Amino acid sequence: MRARLLSIALAAAAASAAAGPPPARSSDPAARALQREVAQMRRERELSAGKGFYLRLDAARQRLALMLQGVMLDDYGTSGLELGVPEVLFVDRRPRSDWDLESISMGSLEPERQRDRVEIIAPTPSSTEPAEGASPAPSPPPAPTPKSAEEAYSVPSPYRIVFGEGVSLEVRSRGEGRRNRTLLRRAVDAAGLRLSDLGSALGLGSQDRIRLRVTLEADDAASLYRSLPPDVGLIVAGLPPR
């Protein structure tokens, strides 16, 4: 019995050692700051070891970058970073202070980016050579030239990248830029987002707990909307200690 208990205790100790050091808060403020920084860098190393794209929001340097395996593919300057929490009847719901150290993944655009694909039905192949004197078979009509990204996608402002863990990133644009969105569509977007805000604050539908709001130059915001890969992750670095 004692041997069995000892083996269970050893197994538990081994499991806890494999899970890494416990996230105990140090009494030394410098150590605490370092602890956060190290935890964040560990998360970043995990993300960079994976095959998925992720966004890196650096609050201190005011940059938002699209990353893949630790390599910066695109980089945007941000301004006016804000941190939002849901509020019901003037009472807000504060998240855990270490929410930014957790895994944030499966980000998708809201409103969704619609892609209109051109479909071509192949012409029936002519298996025999045309008879002498007969007119040759007409060649198939040329395929239409696909639209460029600017022509294909109109960009709402603001838009959100909603992640699976209750975190969302709201992107606002500054200046006019080439958004290619009608006034009516923008009004519908705004009404939809306000309704979605109410719903998420009340805990209906989406389960957002944290919302980060950044402002990008209009062209940067449009570029990010048009090129964001599906299922992106997020890492937030440089938030002030709380």
Place this chain on the structure above:
Amino acid sequence: MSAEAPPPSVSSPPAAEVPPPVSNRRAQAVAFARAALAALLPRLRAAWSRRRVRVASAVLAVVALALAGTGWDFEPVPAGAAAPVVSKPASREASRLAAERERLQAALRRRVPRGPWIVIDQTHNRLRLMRGDETLLEAPCSAGSGMVLKEGAKGRVWVFDTPRGRFEVLSKTENPVWKKPDWAFVEEGEPIPKDPGDRIEYGSLGEYALYFGNGYMIHGTLYERLLGRPVSHGCIRLGREPLRSVYRSAPLGTPVYIY
């Protein structure tokens, strides 16, 4: 007396065409609104007792207040407000953490390729050749059109997308020869040849090709005027001069990042 009277104005328009002054129109509007209210109020009073109106107003006020206080509460995050960098750790724990931070920083730095690397933005059809943080070349390219080709009889479907992710240059060829796949014949309405030799086409891929897996490559094009637009069948088309530079600068194993 008659000499002091003002002369009649000859050029003035008829009185009927003069628009009423703004103040007149406003007065008319106010009068209309008053008349409408006067007509409506007794009806409203009849329909609603005073108590009902008070209750409805109170409910409306509560709902409005609740809506105003429900939503998202934002606080600005000051720029550069991150935790200060600890240069000389005071405690043993802090020293250990500082050492780990150094290790992690080095590990993250190692992720960036040392040699050349290629980034392709397939949405905006731009290719960049990089070395470290330096951009050596940026040029328009053509990525996959995203078109869907359906074959009528056999029901095969092809989607002309460029894959996303990290790839590597697996092989390089000068004067590449295109071995046309089935879709190239289907698209043209031609029968698929039985002899593999009939699939060979010279010159359509330009001077060079860099293969990065699954039949995808970076190659030249006969249609340089379409560069910057997504018109390819999934490969990356590049203009003659940039292709020459990329071919010379990117050895085998060069990482290719496509997003």
